[in-house]
Amino acid sequence: MIKKSLILIVLLLGGIKVFSQNQYLFNHYIANQGILNPAYNGSRDVYSGLLLHRSQWIGFPGAPLTTALNVHGAIEETKVGLGLSIVNDHLGFSNTLDFMAAGTYRIELDRGEKNLMFGLQLGASSMIYDGTQAITEMFGDPVFNGKTTKLFFNAGFGTYFYSEDYFFGFSIPKFFANSFDDEYEQFKNKLDFKKIHFYLYGGYIFELGMVKVRPTLLIKEVYGAPMQLDVSGSVLLAEIIWLGLSYRSTSDAVFFMDWIINRQFTLRYSFDYSFSPIARYAKAGSHEVSLQFDFTTYKRPGMKTIRHW
Numbered sequence: 620m621i622k623k624s625l626i627l628i629v630l631l632l633g634g635i636k637v638f639s640q641n642q643y644l645f646n647h648y649i650a651n652q653g654i655l656n657p658a659y660n661g662s663r664d665v666y667s668g669l670l671l672h673r674s675q676w677i678g679f680p681g682a683p684l685t686t687a688l689n690v691h692g693a694i695e696e697t698k699v700g701l702g703l704s705i706v707n708d709h710l711g712f713s714n715t716l717d718f719m720a721a722g723t724y725r726i727e728l729d730r731g732e733k734n735l736m737f738g739l740q741l742g743a744s745s746m747i748y749d750g751t752q753a754i755t756e757m758f759g760d761p762v763f764n765g766k767t768t769k770l771f772f773n774a775g776f777g778t779y780f781y782s783e784d785y786f787f788g789f790s791i792p793k794f795f796a797n798s799f800d801d802e803y804e805q806f807k808n809k810l811d812f813k814k815i816h817f818y819l820y821g822g823y824i825f826e827l828g829m830v831k832v833r834p835t836l837l838i839k840e841v842y843g844a845p846m847q848l849d850v851s852g853s854v855l856l857a858e859i860i861w862l863g864l865s866y867r868s869t870s871d872a873v874f875f876m877d878w879i880i881n882r883q884f885t886l887r888y889s890f891d892y893s894f895s896p897i898a899r900y901a902k903a904g905s906h907e908v909s910l911q912f913d914f915t916t917y918k919r920p921g922m923k924t925i926r927h928w
Contacts, residue, residue: 642792642816643685643706645673646865646873646889646907648837648849649928653689654704655818656790657721658738658777661700663913663926666692671909676893676901681711691721698725700736716745719775729782736779740792744771744808771795771808786928787821813842824927831855833863833927851875855927870894875907885911 645651650669652659668690676682691702700723708715719742726735748767777790796814822835837849851873853863858879865873875889892904 642839643687643708644675644683645671645685646875646891647671647877647887647909648820649822649835650877650885650887650909650911651687651689652779652788652928653691653702653721654687654706655792655820656738656777656779656788657702657719657740657775657792658723658736658779658788658790660689660691660702660721660738661693661723661725662734662736662779662781663692665913665915666690668912669909670912671907673905673907675905676897677903677906679897679901682901684709693725698727699723700725700738702738702740704740704742712749714747714749717773718742718744719773721775733780733782736781738777738779738790740775740777742773744773745769746771769808773808781928784825785821785823788818790818791815792818816841822928827854831927833861853877861927865891867891883913885913887911 643651643654645655648655651671653667653669669688671685671687673685674682675684685706685708687704687706689702689704691700693700700721702721702723704717704719704721706715706717706719708717719740721738721740723736723738726737727733728735746769773793773795775790775792775794777788777792779788780786794810794815795808796811817840818837819840820835820837822833824831824833826832832852832854834852835849836851839847839849845868848868849865851863851865853861853875855861860879861875861877863875865875867873871891871893873889873891875887878886880886887907887909889907890904891907893901
C-alpha cells in the first residue's frame with residue numbers, strides 16, 4: 620500500500636487530480652491563458668510574461684506544487700504570434716516538467732474590432748516517478764520499484780476569439796497522455812481520445828456604476844470524469860484592483876485579487892478552500908501567486924490600452 624499521505628491524495632481527490640494528473644489546475648485561468656490555450660499567445664498589444672507558483676493543500680504531505688513561466692508576443696507588422704511555456708508540476712513522488720513552444724495566427728474581423736486566433740504548440744514532457752518514496756505490500760511492484768525517468772513528445776491546439784468587451788476560447792493543451800503499460804511494465808505516452816482534456820471558457824466585461832464587472836466561466840471535460848465548472852465574478856475598483864470570488868464544482872471556493880501596479884506589472888494572488896473531505900487534512904487551503912509583466916519595443920510606455928484578460 621502506498622504510504623498514508625499518498626493514499627489520502629488518491630482517495631480524496633477522486634476525479635479531481637486523478638482525472639487531471641497530466642493537466643494543470645489554476646485559479647487565475649484568465650491570466651494563465653497562454654499556458655492553457657496556445658492560441659492566446661501573441662494576442663496582447665505587447666510582449667507579455669507570467670511567472671506563477673501554486674501551493675495546493677498547505678500542510679498536506681505530498682500535496683501538488685506547480686511553478687510556471689509563460690512568455691509570448693506577436694511578431695511586429697505580422698499576424699503571427701509566438702509563445703513559450705515551462706511548467707513544473709510536482710505531486711507526491713512524481714514530477715512532470717513541460718516545455719512547450721507555441722505558434723499562432725490571427726484573423727482580423729470587423730475591421731480589427733474583433734479577432735480570431737488559431738494556435739498550435741509542440742514540446743516535450745520530462746516525467747520522473749520516484750517509487751523509492753512509496754511503501755508497497757507487493758515486493759517488486761514495477762510502478763514503485765526504483766526511480767523512472769521518461770521524456771515524451773506532446774502537442775496541443777486551441778482557438779481564441781476576443782473583442783474589446785468579451786472573449787472565449789477552446790483548447791486541448793495536450794493530445795498525448797502518459798500511462799503505465801502492464802504488459803511491458805513501463806510508462807508510455809500515447810494518443811488516447813478517452814484521456815484528452817478539453818477546455819472551454821469565456822468572459823465578458825461591462826460597467827456597473829463606478830466599477831467594471833467581469834463574469835467568467837471555465838469548463839473542463841475528459842472522458843470518464845465529471846465535468847468541472849469554474850464560475851467566477853470580479854469587480855475592478857479605481858482601475859487598480861480586481862477583487863473576485865469563484866466556485867469550482869469540485870467543492871472549492873476561491874478568493875482572488877489582481878493589483879495593477881502600472882502598465883508594466885500586475886501582481887495576482889488567490890486563496891482557495893475545499894469543502895470536500897480533503898479540508899480535514901489541509902486546513903490552510905491552497906495559495907497561488909503570480910506576477911505578470913508587459914513590455915514593448917515601441918517608444919511608448921506600454922500598451923495602447925490595458926486589456927484585462
